[in-house]
Amino acid sequence: MPLIAVATLGGTISMAPVPGTGAVPRIGAAELVGALGELPMDVRAETLAGIGSASMDFATLLRCRDWGLRQDADGFVVVQGTDTLEETAYFLDLCWPSEIPVVVTGAMRNAGLLSPDGPANLRNALTVAADPRSRGRGALVTLNDDVHAARWVRKAHSSHLEAFTSAPAGPLGMVVEHAVHYFHPSPPRPPALTGEDFGGLVPVVEAGLDDSGAVLAHAATQPGVRGIVLAATGVGHVSSGTADVVARLVGSLPVVVASRTGAGPTLRSTYGFHGSESSLIAMGATMAGWLDARKSRILLRTLLASGAGRDEIEREFRSRGDLD
Numbered sequence: 001m002p003l004i005a006v007a008t009l010g011g012t013i014s015m016a017p018v019p020g021t022g023a024v025p026r027i028g029a030a031e032l033v034g035a036l037g038e039l040p041m042d043v044r045a046e047t048l049a050g051i052g053s054a055s056m057d058f059a060t061l062l063r064c065r066d067w068g069l070r071q072d073a074d075g076f077v078v079v080q081g082t083d084t085l086e087e088t089a090y091f092l093d094l095c096w097p098s099e100i101p102v103v104v105t106g107a108m109r110n111a112g113l114l115s116p117d118g119p120a121n122l123r124n125a126l127t128v129a130a131d132p133r134s135r136g137r138g139a140l141v142t143l144n145d146d147v148h149a150a151r152w153v154r155k156a157h158s159s160h161l162e163a164f165t166s167a168p169a170g171p172l173g174m175v176v177e178h179a180v181h182y183f184h185p186s187p188p189r190p191p192a193l194t195g196e197d198f199g200g201l202v203p204v205v206e207a208g209l210d211d212s213g214a215v216l217a218h219a220a221t222q223p224g225v226r227g228i229v230l231a232a233t234g235v236g237h238v239s240s241g242t243a244d245v246v247a248r249l250v251g252s253l254p255v256v257v258a259s260r261t262g263a264g265p266t267l268r269s270t271y272g273f274h275g276s277e278s279s280l281i282a283m284g285a286t287m288a289g290w291l292d293a294r295k296s297r298i299l300l301r302t303l304l305a306s307g308a309g310r311d312e313i314e315r316e317f318r319s320r321g322d323l324d
């Protein structure tokens with residue numbers, strides 16, 4: 001039987017209610033896996049953390065990745081909270097150097113609620129991780145029977161069971177009767193990134209109505225800031241005041257421009273006004289393409305952690321953010 005390594009980091013799937021307090025992490029890896037009964041794979045499970053995913057950090061994720069690589073398993077499942085699950089999945093997609101599948105899952109309902117979804121999600125994640133057709137697909141996300149690519153998946157609802165979407169690409173596949181059905185072939189994977197120095201900050205600043213650029217300027221001057229992700233309106237547009245700030249910043253910091261819409265790419269050459277995508281590119285900003293602001297932040301942090309310079313950052317965003 002295949003061997004699947006399971007690392008649990010906390011989150012709703014590990015939570016149960018405490019009277020007078022609410023749900024808190026209380027359930028470890030052995031109990032989560034044990035509740036599934038007999039399985040068609042061997043499982044080696046360990047609790048690496050017990051935190052809400054709003055408190056997830058790169059140090060924990062690096063420790064998790066390294067633990068998974070040491071297990072010599074046929075697949076790796078990471079269990080955590082859904083609040084930052086899409087970011088964890090994309091980080092692992094960038095930094096997982098193996099063809100062995102890594103599958104991230106969690107739950108929208110804790111164990112104290114009616115019909116908690118955690119057991120089914122974990123069972124499906126084990127199924128996906130054990131399937132040889134999952135090899136070479138990078139990091140995958142499995143919730144509510146769907147299988148998503150880390151590059152596209154996004155939490156789009158705060159509490160619904162169908163909280164995760166991969167718009168506009170759609171899910172990669174689905175788990176039916178304890179078998180994974182893939183709808184699309186596996187595309188070629190770019191080489192894994194090797195960042196280890198995740199010190200410093202990369203804030204995300206969202207553009208909007210009546211935006212002078214003052215918030216962006218303030219964020220860029222905070223101690224430890226190494227780059228900025230600007231969640232721009234529409235296809236990558238900002239106000240003229242914000243464009244003036246970008247022009248001042250690009251000489252000293254990488255500025256990545258993503259769309260705040262959550263679906264659809266930044267453009268490159270359609271509009272020409274001050275603050276348009278083409279004007280920001282001319283200033284030296286990097287366009288995120290199809291990557292949203294959250295994924296752009298993870299990619300920029302990882303590139304900076306690997307010592308990437310401005311030219312390499314531009315190349316990586318063109319490679320990983322575009323569809324060419």
